[in-house]
Amino acid sequence: xxxxxxxxxxxxxxxxxxxxxxxxxxxxxxxxxxxxxxxxxxxxxxxxxxxxxxxxxxxxxxxxxxxxxxxxxxxxxxxxxxxxxxxxxxxxxxxxxxxxxxxxxxxxxxxxxxxxxxxxxxxxxxxxxxxxxxxxxxxxxxxxxxxxxxxxxxxxxxxxxxxxxxxxxxxxxxxxxxxxxxxxxxxxxxxxxxxxxxxxxxxxxxxxxxxxxxxxxxxxxxxxxxxxxxxxxxxxxxxxxxxxxxxxxxxxxxxxxxxxxxxxxxxxxxxxxxxxxxxxxxxxxxxxxxxxxxxxxxxxxxxxxxxxxxxxxxxxxxxxxxxxxxxxxxxxxxxxxxxxxxxx
Amino acid sequence: xxxxxxxxxxxxxxxxxxxxxxxxxxxxxxxxxxxxxxxxxxxxxxxxxxxxxxxxxxxxxxxxxxxxxxxxxxxxxxxxxxxxxxxxxxxxxxxxxxxxxxxxxxxxxxxxxxxxxxxxxxxxxxxxxxxxxxxxxxxxxxxxxxxxxxxxxxxxxxxxxxxxxxxxxxxxxxxxxxxxxxxxxxxxxxxxxxxxxxxxxxxxxxxxxxxxxxxxxxxxxxxxxxxxxxxxxxxxxxxxxxxxxxxxxxxxxxxxxxxxxxxxxxxxxxxxxxxxxxxxxxxxxxxxxxxxxxxxxxxxxxxxxxxxxxxxxxxxxxxxxxxxxxxxxxxxxxxxxxxxxxxx
Numbered sequence: 068x069x070x071x072x073x074x075x076x077x078x079x080x081x082x083x084x085x086x087x088x089x090x091x092x093x094x095x096x097x098x099x100x101x102x103x104x105x106x107x108x109x110x111x112x113x114x115x116x117x118x119x120x121x122x123x124x125x126x127x128x129x130x131x132x133x134x135x136x137x138x139x140x141x142x143x144x145x146x147x148x149x150x151x152x153x154x155x156x157x158x159x160x161x162x163x164x165x166x167x168x169x170x171x172x173x174x175x176x177x178x179x180x181x182x183x184x185x186x187x188x189x190x191x192x193x194x195x196x197x198x199x200x201x202x203x204x205x206x207x208x209x210x211x212x213x214x215x216x217x218x219x220x221x222x223x224x225x226x227x228x229x230x231x232x233x234x235x236x237x238x239x240x241x242x243x244x245x246x247x248x249x250x251x252x253x254x255x256x257x258x259x260x261x262x263x264x265x266x267x268x269x270x271x272x273x274x275x276x277x278x279x280x281x282x283x284x285x286x287x288x289x290x291x292x293x294x295x296x297x298x299x300x301x302x303x304x305x306x307x308x309x310x311x312x313x314x315x316x317x318x319x320x321x322x323x324x325x326x327x328x329x330x331x332x333x334x335x336x337x338x339x340x341x342x343x344x345x346x347x348x349x350x351x352x353x354x355x356x357x358x359x360x361x362x363x364x365x366x367x368x369x370x371x372x373x374x375x376x377x378x379x380x381x382x383x384x385x386x387x388x389x390x391x392x393x394x395x396x397x398x399x400x401x402x403x404x405x406x407x408x409x410x411x
Numbered sequence: 412x413x414x415x416x417x418x419x420x421x422x423x424x425x426x427x428x429x430x431x432x433x434x435x436x437x438x439x440x441x442x443x444x445x446x447x448x449x450x451x452x453x454x455x456x457x458x459x460x461x462x463x464x465x466x467x468x469x470x471x472x473x474x475x476x477x478x479x480x481x482x483x484x485x486x487x488x489x490x491x492x493x494x495x496x497x498x499x500x501x502x503x504x505x506x507x508x509x510x511x512x513x514x515x516x517x518x519x520x521x522x523x524x525x526x527x528x529x530x531x532x533x534x535x536x537x538x539x540x541x542x543x544x545x546x547x548x549x550x551x552x553x554x555x556x557x558x559x560x561x562x563x564x565x566x567x568x569x570x571x572x573x574x575x576x577x578x579x580x581x582x583x584x585x586x587x588x589x590x591x592x593x594x595x596x597x598x599x600x601x602x603x604x605x606x607x608x609x610x611x612x613x614x615x616x617x618x619x620x621x622x623x624x625x626x627x628x629x630x631x632x633x634x635x636x637x638x639x640x641x642x643x644x645x646x647x648x649x650x651x652x653x654x655x656x657x658x659x660x661x662x663x664x665x666x667x668x669x670x671x672x673x674x675x676x677x678x679x680x681x682x683x684x685x686x687x688x689x690x691x692x693x694x695x696x697x698x699x700x701x702x703x704x705x706x707x708x709x710x711x712x713x714x715x716x717x718x719x720x721x722x723x724x725x726x727x728x729x730x731x732x733x734x735x736x737x738x739x740x741x742x743x744x745x746x747x748x749x750x751x752x753x754x755x
Contacts, residue, residue, distance in 0.1 A: 169670035326513035340684035348701045357695030
């Protein structure tokens with residue numbers, strides 16, 4: 068079959084790789100219906116050193132179960148399934164607590180050791196704990212929104228949930244990428260009435276407004292902080308959803324959060340340390356968030372998509388086939404596309 | 412009257428200063444019955460550059476109201492009152508939310524501009540919002556425990572509360588100083604059944620065990636982390652109460668916290684940044700805590716002291732008069748005393 072491999076920064080190719088097959092009795096093999104490119108894929112796309120063997124890419128998918136191991140009980144051949152962006156056994160303490168990203172027998176897609184989901188098919192370990200069947204056809208118009216549950220919308224939701232967003236909390240979302248816009252939608256869904264979106268790409272912030280943002284702040288850095296403070300009577304917002312992962316974004320987050328408030332970060336951190344000095348201590352600021360246990364949120368979020376109440380799949384603004392994946396990376400790196408959907 | 416002033420690192424003197432008097436209609440003047448020396452006073456004691464005018468010290472006290480301004484309504488002359496370690500108006504949004512440390516009209520004791528509480532008396536601004544009357548005599552045996560509510564025990568409690576300590580959470584307390592021991596007692600009071608105390612001064616950890624610690628880990632650094640992990644099946648504890656404020660303590664905290672868990676810090680940070688890199692992000696660790704809004708916790712904690720259920724005042728292991736304050740600083744800096752009570 069064919070799959071996307073990254074050989075170094077800027078160099079993504081579609082190559083023939085071995086077909087996936089059942090290796091463990093708990094495995095499933097899934098034919099990929101939809102996959103996509105993640106903002107986090109752009110970090111290696113900008114910096115990966117050369118590798119002769121290439122690195123398999125992709126960690127978000129929706130597909131059809133083609134084969135299952137002898138111990139798989141919860142999905143069947145032919146099921147349309149969401150493949151969350153880590154696999155997990157579903158039975159360990161962490162899974163039972165809803166932190167599948169720390170599963171004792173879990174793991175993540177891609178890299179040199181395992182298969183990525185920007186491909187025609189994939190072997191899914193721990194199929195019972197990982198996959199979630201959805202009652203839709205292979206050509207459902209809901210596929211993009213359902214796919215968003217594998218990572219991007221679940222990540223925005225995780226950000227809002229860990230920050231404690233609710234009807235009584237004001238919110239600043241930092242970043243108008245697909246995760247930031249998902250965080251806006253998630254905050255709105257959780258009842259937030261005041262959602263300030265920091266971003267300066269009008270096409271994106273326009274979608275943010277449709278998703279529920281009440282204010283858009285295009286300024287960055289100190290100017291951006293001043294603007295958010297001005298909009299909030301000088302105080303900042305109770306919660307800040309940091310959806311970028313860069314040092315200046317986390318600095319802005321501490322600048323716009325209200326005393327006693329919470330910064331949640333879901334942008335994969337491209338920094339090693341966080342500026343939480345004595346001044347932050349005096350203000351009782353909490354920093355939370357992390358990689359989203361997407362699997363945990365599926366039961367809660369699925370009905371809202373199946374019943375049409377939210378449409379997080381609107382973050383996909385371009386569709387490519389597998390051959391178009393390298394161009395898709397370029398388009399996202401150039402900010403020419405917000406998020407690229409893949410139909411293998 | 413006499414008060415303690417610090418002129419530089421290691422140089423604390425008792426000097427004559429002007430008597431406090433009512434300056435604003437919202438002020439009270441309080442004669443100090445008990446004050447004490449805080450672990451945080453040791454930071455300037457170790458590092459303060461020379462100052463000719465001296466710096467007033469002390470931010471924890473219990474006293475008797477001697478005079479009140481014309482607008483003061485909730486305390487009367489003769490009341491025995493707790494003086495929390497910031498003053499606050501009690502009416503702004505932050506005070507109503509229980510974050511008196513961010514009060515819009517609040518402030519803190521000591522320094523060059525205002526009076527400290529290691530003194531014979533003090534002017535208390537915002538008396539209605541700040542002071543809490545307690546129904547005890549001036550020679551009550553409860554005074555040390557009541558005094559602990561002005562800062563040290565409230566700080567331990569704040570640490571446990573913000574960390575989310577409860578019956579279902581395991582706890583590591585880092586630091587066997589007075590705040591660490593207070594955090595042990597607070598965690599026990601909140602129902603924690605497993606409390607691991609990291610400290611290596613036996614006299615102190617013995618008191619920690621009496622306060623509720625179930626395990627004591629004397630090792631530090633990587634060895635200490637390994638020991639806590641060994642005690643917890645490899646996982647670490649759900650909550651970590653960081654009661655030191657040094658970089659190695661916060662590093663240890665991230666080492667012993669369980670995936671998905673919370674580190675709360677109440678040790679005044681002597682560091683500018685916190686190591687919350689991609690590995691911490693993958694583990695979904697929360698960092699919370701900050702300076703304790705002691706005033707907020709008084710209504711909840713007072714009955715437990717008045718009715719004898721807890722005795723946080725046991726952290727005081729030495730008593731001095733005002734003349735003995737310089738020796739008290741030395742004793743705490745030399746770890747010869749845990750926490751020094753002052754009877755002016």
